[in-house]
Amino acid sequence: MKKILLLGSGELGKELTISLQRLGCYIIACDKYLNAPAMQVSQEYEVFDMLNSIILKRVIAKHQPDLIVPEIEAIDTESLKDFEKKGMKVIPSSRAVSLTMNRDKIRNRAKEIGIKTARFGYAETLTELIKIFNNFNCKVVIKPVMSSSGKGQSYASTVSEIKKAWTYALAGMRGKKKKVIIEEFINFDYEITLLTILDSKGSIHFCPPIGHIQERGDYQYSWQPAKFDQTIVKQMKTIAKKITKDLNGQGLFGIEFFVKKEEVFFSELSPRPHDTGMVTMFTQNFSEFDLHARAILDFSIPKIELYKRGVSQVILANKNAKGNFVIKGIENAFQDKTIDIRIFGKPKTKPYRRMGVILASSLKKAKAALSKIKVVNI
Ligand SMILES: Nc1ncnc2c1ncn2[C@@H]1O[C@H](COP(=O)(O)OP(=O)(O)OP(=O)(O)O)[C@@H](O)[C@H]1O
Ligand SMILES: [Mg+2]
CATH class of the missing domain: 3.30.1490.20 (ATP-grasp fold, A domain)
Structure with missing residues (x-):
């Protein structure tokens, strides 16, 4: 049974924990607040600030995990490098985690290897x-x-x-x-996430492109497949391959692009499942979490199939949200028998905090369900 230290325990970490446990793993979920989503489903948890190198090192030394799996960026990456040198595996690699934590480092690297950006x-x-x-x-x-x-x-x-x-x-x-x-500022036509999997043997696999809409720098809804001319998809795949191979390691990467007419710009990358990729829980035979789990556990990557079209729509707290809350209207939303919902189980709310996601076969259905759901302060 592999022991995994999960650094960051949000909604993405929660789904990853479930996927890893289905493959027999033991998870210690870490975050800076108690009862974070992944802690609700993990075997153990630790509450501390992961930017604090002393505590982070202590927690790693205490648990002696087989794998350290970051789910967020706010981590003391120098500590990860030290443990990697001692033979512990960091996902996808401490280099990838450290380069992507700073926008300047990953941007400089993209430029060095000839990738087009704004x-x-x-x-x-x-x-x-x-x-x-x-x-x-x-x-x-x-x-x-x-x-x-x-x-x-x-x-x-x-x-x-x-x-x-x-x-x-x-x-x-x-x-x-x-x-x-x-x-x-790129006045793009579309914004895309290309989920790219680098497996333990160095082979690359892709999920069909995901389109998304952002507000306040945060995603509102995403859809899959985002349809494009094959030449654009090819450009995105070439860049994805180049940058993941360069970063090295193993796992799933969320690679963000802007598409303007025939031009593709690399924007940024997360060396882990991506929030816009939650749509894959509805559309694919294996979700982005299942695929990340397979890749990091050295298993082969299954054939990725898109079962159906889908949309993920976030359920946000309102701008005046604070503290305790209830989520109302779920039963009403379920009157549409084709939709699904994930409530993340965050213990507290705050303005615009992402509390859940609606999964539906079209944007119209997702918006109709959203209109019935309210995050209410109590
Ligand atoms: N150069 C740009 N031109 C046009 N829009 C941009 C540009 N840079 C960012 N944006 C918009 O802002 C959004 C957020 O920017 P970005 O992805 O760089 O940061 P972030 O989302 O805060 O980072 P992370 O994804 O790590 O949370 C983008 O998805 C895009 O909609
Ligand atoms: Mg982004």
Whole structure:
């Protein structure tokens, strides 16, 4: 029985835990708050800040896991490198985890290996930021180099907006380093996640492309398959192959692209299941969690089949949400006998927090179900 230390215990970690347990694994779920979704289904749990290297090392030493599986970015990656050197396996590899934790590191690597991205630059002061903005001479996106789920991210088209974006980015950044990435705004037609699996023998497998819509830097709904001209799919696959092979290791990667007419831009990558990939629980013979589990346990990857079209629609808390809550209207939503719902079981709510997801065969059905469900403060 493989012992797995799961670093991050959100909804993605919960589904991964279930997939791994079905293959006989023992899971220790970690997160900084008690009763996080994956802790509700794991054999053991640990509550601590995974950016704290002393505690992280202590927890790893205590459990002596066969695999360390990150589910989030906010982890002290230097500790992971140390344990990897001592022979412990980090998924997909400590290098991949460390490079993707910082937007600048993965962006620089993508550039080095010749992958096309939006034009970008970095700034550590407002003066630098304004200088790059003036050079770009177009609408831009500003993001802290360390953040996720749209935190600290904003758009700017004027110098006064740049000033606001700088302050906003500093407030939303993770870690102490004041550094932002400034990117040319791509007015894309579609935004795509290509779930790519690198198996233990180094072979690559793909899931059919997933389209998604984002608001406030966070996904609202996704659909699969996203249909494209084969030449676009080919471009995405070539990039996906190049970057996953470069990062190395084993597991499933969520690779984000922007598509504008015939052009494909690499945006970013998560070396783990992707939130927009929750749709695969409805559409595929094996979900992204099952596939990640197979890959990290050194098993062969099954033939990936799309059973049907599908949409995943997030159930969010409202903008005034705080603390205790109940979710109402599920029975009403289930009057449509074709939909499915996952409630994540987060113990508390906060503004716009993702509390669950609706899985349906069309966006219309997903929205109809959503209109019946309310996250109510109590
Ligand atoms: N250069 C860009 N041009 C247009 N839109 C962008 C650009 N960069 C980001 N966006 C929009 O903002 C969203 C969030 O940006 P990004 O994926 O870089 O960060 P994130 O989602 O916060 O990171 P993570 O996925 O790690 O949580 C994108 O999905 C996209 O909709
Ligand atoms: Mg993203």
